[in-house]
Amino acid sequence: MKCVTLFRQDDHCWQMFGQDPDKPDNVIDTNQYLIRSGDSAILLDPGGMEVFPAMLAALTREIPVSNIKALFLSHQDPDIGSSLPLWRRVCESDVKIYLSWLWAGFTAHFDREATFTTIPDEGMEISLSHDVRLRFVPAHYLHSSGNFNVYDPKAKVLFSGDIGAALVPKEKATGSAFVTDFASHVQYMDGFHRRWLASTRARDAWCAQVSKLDVQFLAPQHGLVFKGDDVKRFIDWFAGLEIGAGIAAMNR
Amino acid sequence: MTQLSTTIRPRTHRTDRIESRANGLLGDCRRAFHAFGGLDELAENLRILSLNAELAAGRAGEKGKAVRALTQYTRELVNRLAQIQGEMHSLRSRTFAFSSTILRSLMQLNLFERAGQLIDETSGAGGKPCDSARRAFADLMSVLVDTLDGMADAVNDLARRTHAVEEVVSQSDSIATNIAIEAAAAGVHEKEFRTVSDTMRTYVDDLRQMIDEASDAVRRASEKGEALRRIGLDALDELHRNS
Numbered sequence: 001m002k003c004v005t006l007f008r009q010d011d012h013c014w015q016m017f018g019q020d021p022d023k024p025d026n027v028i029d030t031n032q033y034l035i036r037s038g039d040s041a042i043l044l045d046p047g048g049m050e051v052f053p054a055m056l057a058a059l060t061r062e063i064p065v066s067n068i069k070a071l072f073l074s075h076q077d078p079d080i081g082s083s084l085p086l087w088r089r090v091c092e093s094d095v096k097i098y099l100s101w102l103w104a105g106f107t108a109h110f111d112r113e114a115t116f117t118t119i120p121d122e123g124m125e126i127s128l129s130h131d132v133r134l135r136f137v138p139a140h141y142l143h144s145s146g147n148f149n150v151y152d153p154k155a156k157v158l159f160s161g162d163i164g165a166a167l168v169p170k171e172k173a174t175g176s177a178f179v180t181d182f183a184s185h186v187q188y189m190d191g192f193h194r195r196w197l198a199s200t201r202a203r204d205a206w207c208a209q210v211s212k213l214d215v216q217f218l219a220p221q222h223g224l225v226f227k228g229d230d231v232k233r234f235i236d237w238f239a240g241l242e243i244g245a246g247i248a249a250m251n252r
Numbered sequence: 253m254t255q256l257s258t259t260i261r262p263r264t265h266r267t268d269r270i271e272s273r274a275n276g277l278l279g280d281c282r283r284a285f286h287a288f289g290g291l292d293e294l295a296e297n298l299r300i301l302s303l304n305a306e307l308a309a310g311r312a313g314e315k316g317k318a319v320r321a322l323t324q325y326t327r328e329l330v331n332r333l334a335q336i337q338g339e340m341h342s343l344r345s346r347t348f349a350f351s352s353t354i355l356r357s358l359m360q361l362n363l364f365e366r367a368g369q370l371i372d373e374t375s376g377a378g379g380k381p382c383d384s385a386r387r388a389f390a391d392l393m394s395v396l397v398d399t400l401d402g403m404a405d406a407v408n409d410l411a412r413r414t415h416a417v418e419e420v421v422s423q424s425d426s427i428a429t430n431i432a433i434e435a436a437a438a439g440v441h442e443k444e445f446r447t448v449s450d451t452m453r454t455y456v457d458d459l460r461q462m463i464d465e466a467s468d469a470v471r472r473a474s475e476k477g478e479a480l481r482r483i484g485l486d487a488l489d490e491l492h493r494n495s
Contacts, residue, residue, distance in 0.1 A: 052363050057370030060382040086363060089388035 001051075001058040004177040006217050006225060007155040012037045012132055014157050015062060016177055016219060020054050025170070027051070030079050031221055033159055035152060036063060037129035042070040043087070044150055044159050045080045045221050052083040056090065070096040070126070072136070074161035074221065075144035076103040078110075085111035098126070098136065102146025119148055137209065139163060141202035149210075156216035163206065164234055165192050166223025179224045182233045188223060190241075198244040207239045266487060267362040270396075273480050274358060277403070278351045280473035284410055285344050287465035290458070291417075295333040298424070298455050302326040305431070305448040312441040318434045319445055322427050326452070329420050329427075336416050343409050350403040357396040364389040390491045397484040404477040411470050414463060421459045428452040 001020040005013060018031035032055055033044040041063055047055050059065065068091050073081040081099075088095065088111060099107055101118035108114065123136045137149040143162050150159040166189035179185045197203065218226040218234060226234045305323040309316030364385060371382045428449050435445035 049359070049363060053366035053370055056367040056382065056385060057374055060371055060385075061374055065382060065384050086360060086388075089360075089364075089391065090382070090384040 001054040002177065003058050003062060004225075006177075006219065006227075007157055009155070012129075012155065014152065014155055014217070014219075016225065017055055017058050019173065019177070020051060022054065023051065028079055028167070029222060031219070031223075031225075033219060034059065034062065035128060035132075035134065035150075035155075036067070037132040039067050040069045040129050041067045042072055042128055042134070043068055044072045045074050045161070046071055046083050046087050048079045048082045049086065052086045055083070056086075065090050066092055068092075068095060069128075070098060072148075072150060073097070073099045073103070073107065074139075074149070074159075075100065075147045076106050077144070080221070081107060082110050084114055088114060100144075100146030100148060103144075121146075123148060137213075139202075139206055141197075141199040142206055143196045143198065151213055151215075153214070156214050157219060158210065158213060158215045158217070158231075159219050159221075161221050162192075162196060163238070164218050164220035164223070164226060165189060165196075166220070167192055168223055177225055179226050179230050182226075182230050182237075185224065186237065192222075193238065193241055194243055194245040198246070200243060203238065203241075203243060207235050211235060267358060267365050270480065270483055270487075271358045271362070273476055273483070274354050277473055277476040277480060278354070280469045280476060281347050281351070281403075281407065281410070284414075284466045284469035284473060285340070285347070287462050287469060288340055288417075290462065291333065291337050291340070294455055294458055294462075295330055295337060298326065298333070298452070299330045301448060301451055301455070302330060305445075308441065308444045308448065312438060312445075315438045315441055316445075319431055319438075319448075322431055322434070326424070326427055329424055333417070333420055336413055336420070340410075340413055343406060343413065347403065347406045347410070350399055350406060353399045354396065354403065357392050357399065361389065361392050361396065364392065386491070390488070393484060393488050393491060397481065397488060400477065400481045400484055404474075404481060407470065407473045407477050410466075411474065414466050414470055417459065417466075418463055421456055421463065424452060424456045424459070428456060 001017055004016045006016055007014040013034075013036045015034045015036070016031050017034065018029060020029070023029060027048070027050045030045070030047050030051060032047045032051070035042050035044065043059075056065070068087075071084070071087055071091070073084070076099075084097070084107070088097075097114055097116050098119055099116045101120060104116040104118050107116070119136050121138060121140065123138045125133055125135050127133050132152070132154055135151040135153070137151050137158070139147045139149045139161060141147070147161060149161055149163070151157075166185060168188045172188070174180065215231045216227060218231045302323045305326070306320060309320035309323060312319070367385050368382075368389060371385060431445055431452065432449040435442045435449060438445050
């Protein structure tokens with residue numbers, strides 16, 4: 001599994017884990033993100049059970065697992081958090097698990113002994129360390145009805161969950177973790193956004209909200225990371241996209 | 253930007269071995285319960301037969317007195333079967349709960365074993381050993397061994413219930429024989445009593461077949477459960493020695 005550092009300043013660091021070459025083909029590729037500051041770390045969307053072994057091995061090359069103070073689940077999908085009971089076994093017993101209030105009872109099906117710190121619809125802010133604060137930004141209905149992004153104003157990174165996700169075919173992968181040619185990247189995210197995301201009202205609200213943030217890296221849970229000008233290109237593209245394609249199947 | 257890559261994902265062996273044996277154990281338990289799947293219906297048929305036999309005994313008057321007493325014994329056996337059946341239902345729930353824990357633990361063990369192998373491989377290349385992963389593996393193995401203990405107890409309970417059904421069969425067989433003897437001296441009622449006796453024999457044969465199928469599965473489950481427990485304990489010993 002690859003580990004790519006998106007941002008580093010002193011002991012404050014964002015790392016992306018993904019593009020596992022040994023992952024079975026039928027398991028969708030996912031990106032897991034680690035934010036570190038000092039001896040504290042939070043793991044964003046720790047992933048499904050299938051990626052756990054490779055993810056734990058890759059993560060322990062970077063930090064002792066005891067440094068993970070919190071886990072964040074953007075929503076309830078199995079590729080986001082079915083590894084939760086495994087992470088809880090290796091993390092300290094007081095590890096916090098952040099999740100939308102909407103999904104606590106559902107996600108307990110992955111791990112009935114987990115205690116969640118639930119995030120209200122408006123979002124919330126947490127301190128990772130004395131000088132790094134993280135904001136859980138609402139992204140409801142995109143695609144999940146209880147859905148959050150994570151914004152780090154100091155690193156200017158937005159973890160966007162399924163927004164910005166792309167399904168890049170294995171043979172088309174360049175090895176880079178970043179979008180290098182936005183126009184040609186559109187084909188890999190177009191179908192995903194049209195079909196998985198449904199609410200134009202939610203999309204418009206999200207675009208307006210995120211446009212106010214200073215974002216240098218937009219980091220999705222699948223596919224490649226947008227950086228610099230490509231962040232704005234993505235928001236503009238998304239703002240004009242016709243989404244909710246599945247509805248057509250109901251109107252026949 | 254730093255970019256690191258882990259090596260090819262290896263296959264695991266220790267948990268694979270436990271998993272294949274556990275699957276065999278769970279399969280035998282399922283077969284044993286399946287063998288007793290028709291017990292409800294058989295007990296009900298036996299109950300109806302005893303009622304009909306009692307009516308026939310009443311019609312036979314003095315000549316049916318002994319048969320009437322035998323049908324009362326049969327009713328007691330039916331009650332005993334109903335009790336065993338209830339115990340089997342709760343035992344089945346317990347066994348399937350153990351199965352679920354075993355399968356979940358095995359899946360998690362497999363993932364931790366794979367993680368451990370990857371960590372060991374990369375620790376030579378500058379990675380750090382992960383004690384918490386080893387501890388998690390050992391904890392899970394403890395849970396598995398405890399659950400296998402519980403499963404072994406459940407299999408023993410199942411063996412006891414099977415034995416209890418065997419006793420019912422043996423007593424039913426005796427009752428059927430005695431009704432046949434009474435039939436020989438029942439004159440015009442002989443045919444009716446002989447039908448009761450023959451039908452009861454059919455049910456006894458069905459019960460015997462259930463027991464044969466279940467006993468075989470229970471014996472195999474018991475052997476596999478014990479072997480699995482030993483493998484789990486050995487694995488735990490090995491983990492403690494290496495910790």
